Amino acid sequence: MPELPEVEAIRQDLIAMDLKGQEIESVIAFNERTLSPTEKMAWDVFFQSPRRIISIERKGKWLLLKLAGGTLFIHLRMSGKLRLTESRRPMTHERARLVIKGGASLSFIDPRKFGRIVLIEKEDASPSIGIDPTEGTFTEEALLSLLSKGQTAIKTWLLDQKKISGLGNIYVDEALFRAGIHPEHPVSRLSLAKKKLLYRSIVGTIQEAIKHRGTSLGTTNQNYSGIHKARGSHQDHLFVYSRQGKPCKKCRTPIEKVRFRGRGTHFCPSCQKPVH
Template sequence: MPELPEVETIVGELIENQLVGDTISKMSFSFSKVLQNISEQDLHKKLTHAKILNIYRRGKWIVFVFKGFILGFHLRMTGKLWIQNQIKDFHKHERAKFFLGSKRVLVFEDQRKFGRIHYSEEKDPFPKLGMEPFSMTFNAKTLKALFSKSKRTLKAFLLDQTKIAGLGNIYVDEALFASKLHPQEIVNRLTLKETERLVLAIQEVLKTGIENNGTTLGNHRSNYASAKGKGGSNQNRLKVFRKDGKPCLVCGSLIVKIRVATRGTHFCPNCQKIK
């Protein structure tokens, strides 16, 4: 699933390709169930000739701003949002196409059909999402206060989008390794110093992910690719994710894979000891 760095990369490329200021001339769907909160017919009425005023990221959502409403794209497991420079027939995994005034096409592709396009006229279209990892509110003091009210494991807490928006399996594993914290540690046991270490680690692994245009784990069409159709290179910087059975780069112990919060979880049993 594309996480914060992958979504941030896509948003940056959409802006770089001057989609802001472009208009929607028409749209077409091969899978209308991709839509949330609006029917295909009503969206046609709202979106035809509408101008794209802004594009931004919120958590793992790619948000297009129009006058009076937004469209948010969530890629889920296998979704892609990319720019097609000429009109073509639907590929079997393409679920929606938005034809632009500039004669280009914005394509929403999703092999497994888990992705969604969310319509909202609310001032805050995603009220349940938690803190942004690069926001002023994301600091050790705030996070420690949230930890103190919970008995969940650290991995489960960090994956919860109502707490921190944008983190997923890859970057949580990497941040926990960087901060030397065990994924099964109970969050209310963490000290302020450990929480400070975690905050810095989360921001650092996300920043590295963005600098490397995201993480692409394979060459299959379902794997992450940016709006330009390019894979990321952050997979070459991963320390523990999918490294089970390989030696830790810090101590040489073998990386272990377990399941935490139903997710495959990778860590070093020597560097990340539970209390």
């Protein structure tokens, strides 16, 4: 699933394409469940005249196209991608298309059909999710305040998009390794020093992954790639994720993978000792 760094790379691609200021003429659905609202009439009415793209933003894993009179929320979910096309025929696995006035269309490709494009008729709309770790409001003090109310295991807590938005399985495992915290460690039993280290680990993990334009694992059409099909390179810098059986880059102990609350979870049993 594309997480914050991958969606940020796509946002940067769209900005580099000078999409801001261009106009969307219409949105075509090839799979009605991809669009919300699902009624075609609602989209036709909104796009009775072209809508200018005011800005291209991101909140957590959501890509936000701010339009004159509304906002498109785009979530890639498990296998979603955006592609440019000048063809009038649907692409393989294309579920929806944003038709750009006088130029190429933006195709929403999604083999597993979990992705969504949501129309909100407010220019200042924003998803109701937790703090984004790239925002200025994500401070050490903010994280300490949020953690003070935690009662679950730290991995479960970090994956809750209502707490911190944008973190998924890859970057939670990576941040916990950097902080030396076992994924099952109860939030309520974290020391102040560990909480502060976790803050720095989250920020550092996300910043590096953005610099590397995300993580691309595997070679199937369900794996992440950017607008122009370029893969990210952060997979070459991972400490634990998808490295089960390989030596820890710090202590050489083999990395382990377990199922925890239904999630594949990667950690070093020496660097991230469990709490007893």
